[in-house]
Amino acid sequence: MNYTIPAQTRIGHVHLKVADLDRALAFYCDLLGFSLITTYGKEAAFISAGGYHHHIGLNTWYSKDASPAPVRSVGLFHTAILYPTRRDLAIAFQRLIDAKYPITGASDHGVSEALYLNDPDRNGVELYWDRPKEQWPHKADGSLEMYTHPLDLQSLLGEL
Incomplete structure (x- = not known):
């Protein structure tokens, strides 16, 4: 079953x-x-x-006091933190900019927009928001069309 x-x-x-x-x-x-x-x-x-x-x-x-795990090893890829709105994600991004904290990527996945960074122990962290479900892109067969395109960071900051 x-x-x-x-x-x-x-x-x-x-x-x-x-x-x-x-x-x-x-x-x-x-x-x-x-x-x-x-x-x-x-x-x-x-x-x-x-x-x-x-x-x-x-x-x-x-x-305690250990070195980060090697990037090319088994383990957690990233922790994803879901923000309620695009504006909330923009606020988080502005805080990273103000703190001069580096991001490792920024992607538009169709269903969501995401910022990627590492915590101080090199654990991957994704900060993202989901678009409303009715805006999610679909393939011709009806399945979700997820992709990885560059995120328009200026548009994101325009939420502020």
């Missing part, structure tokens, strides 16, 4: 190994704007948007 996961299912949180908890908190809280919810001693922290118990867990249990 084929099973299909319920449509309301969501990925609730991601838990990242980091080398330096304070450095990770500076990135995720001070730069991206997440709120610190709680800590487990000096080894772990849980952060969120909007008071949820946690969207991101950060810990040094196995990684």
Whole structure:
């Protein structure tokens, strides 16, 4: 029997190994704007948007002062952070510009627009917003037409 996961299912949180908890908190809280919810001693922290118990867990249990994982290895490609509106993504982009924080890419995927960067431990991070579903492009057979085109960053900043 084929099973299909319920449509309301969501990925609730991601838990990242980091080398330096304070450095990770500076990135995720001070730069991206997440709120610190709680800590487990000096080894772990849980952060969120909007008071949820946690969207991101950060810990040094196995990684304190460790080097980043090699790029060409098995592991997490990136954590994707979904913003509610294009303007919210533009605000995040402006904060990155103001902080002189480098991005590694910026793409229009048809269904979404995304900024790519690395956190201080070289964990990939995608900041994105979804276009309304009725605007998603489709192929002739009705399936989604996702692509990777350059994102018009000036148009994004025009939201501000």
